[in-house]
Amino acid sequence: MSEKLIEVVDTAGVVRLTISRPKALNALNSAVLGELETVLTELEARNDLRGVLITGAGEKSFVAGADIAEMRDKTPEEARAFARQALRTIKRLETLPVPVVALVNGFCLGGGCELALACDWAVASDNAVFGQPEVLLGVIPGFGGTQRLPRRVGPAMALDLVTTGRKIDANEALRIGLVNRVMPQAELEGYVEELSKQLAGNGPEAVRNAKQAVHDGMDQDLDSALALETSLFALGFAGGEQKEGMSAFLEKRKPNF
Numbered sequence: 568m569s570e571k572l573i574e575v576v577d578t579a580g581v582v583r584l585t586i587s588r589p590k591a592l593n594a595l596n597s598a599v600l601g602e603l604e605t606v607l608t609e610l611e612a613r614n615d616l617r618g619v620l621i622t623g624a625g626e627k628s629f630v631a632g633a634d635i636a637e638m639r640d641k642t643p644e645e646a647r648a649f650a651r652q653a654l655r656t657i658k659r660l661e662t663l664p665v666p667v668v669a670l671v672n673g674f675c676l677g678g679g680c681e682l683a684l685a686c687d688w689a690v691a692s693d694n695a696v697f698g699q700p701e702v703l704l705g706v707i708p709g710f711g712g713t714q715r716l717p718r719r720v721g722p723a724m725a726l727d728l729v730t731t732g733r734k735i736d737a738n739e740a741l742r743i744g745l746v747n748r749v750m751p752q753a754e755l756e757g758y759v760e761e762l763s764k765q766l767a768g769n770g771p772e773a774v775r776n777a778k779q780a781v782h783d784g785m786d787q788d789l790d791s792a793l794a795l796e797t798s799l800f801a802l803g804f805a806g807g808e809q810k811e812g813m814s815a816f817l818e819k820r821k822p823n824f
């Protein structure tokens with residue numbers, strides 16, 4: 568049996584996905600993307616899902632980009648199909664109705680950075696290296712980098728990175744808002760444990776609605792986005808979570824969602 572390219576570990580509904588092609592620094596080829604999409608299809612069907620964490624196998628790399636060997640001889644049409652496969656898969660990761668967190672454990676370049684950008688937030692080990700080095704290969708980012716990067720770090724910083732191809736370290740990534748936290752690699756596991764407990768314990772409906780409000784609101788004008796927030800806030804009072812959460816507070820006990 569061939570080895571899995573995406574390892575899946577489930578801890579009480581918090582699923583850790585590990586992209587596992589360490590010999591190529593976990594570069595994304597069509598086989599990895601295909602397997603990731605299959606896993607995401609399974610996750611989408613689950614109603615006990617509480618969170619998804621995505622990382623790369625080994626201590627050296629998260630994902631070192633799209634697979635350059637696979638891309639080299641592609642025609643424009645084949646390149647378009649490859650980009651569409653990646654964009655579709657990444658979008659499905661982004662729109663899971665639970666928090667999706669990138670655990671960036673090393674090189675996070677090109678398509679790897681684009682994958683991390685589709686996550687709700689990212690945590691990096693202090694040896695992580697980020698960049699969109701596509702221009703150094705004679706192309707532009709094709710897995711969403713020209714669009715999601717400026718939305719996360721602003722157009723000037725995105726243009727700096729995308730047009731020079733320069734690499735930045737974890738601390739610069741933190742300063743520009745590309746990642747939320749930086750920690751020594753040895754501490755990532757502890758963070759994962761703590762985060763998994765948090766995600767498993769929160770009310771899934773409220774978390775889903777909060778994610779939807781932020782994501783959908785970002786594409787709307789402020790008044791429409793605030794109206795969306797009001798609708799989702801009110802909707803929260805229709806389910807059991809709000810009664811339980813507020814009762815638990817008033818009764819000085821932990822909520823049981």
Ligand code: CAA
Nearest residue numbers: 590591592594631632633634635676677678700708709710
């Ligand atoms: N695609 C295919 N193979 C890759 C790869 C990639 N993106 N990145 C690394 N590898 C392979 C290397 O070819 C090498 O394979 P061999 O052992 O068979 O020679 C193996 O992984 C280890 O890599 P290195 O020997 O280069 O390791 P290093 O420590 O010297 O350097 C690195 C690490 C700086 C990350 C370097 O590998 C590198 O620059 N990689 C390419 C990064 C890049 O340009 N990414 C963007 C790709 S284009 C893209 O992603 C387009 C898009 O938006 C869709």
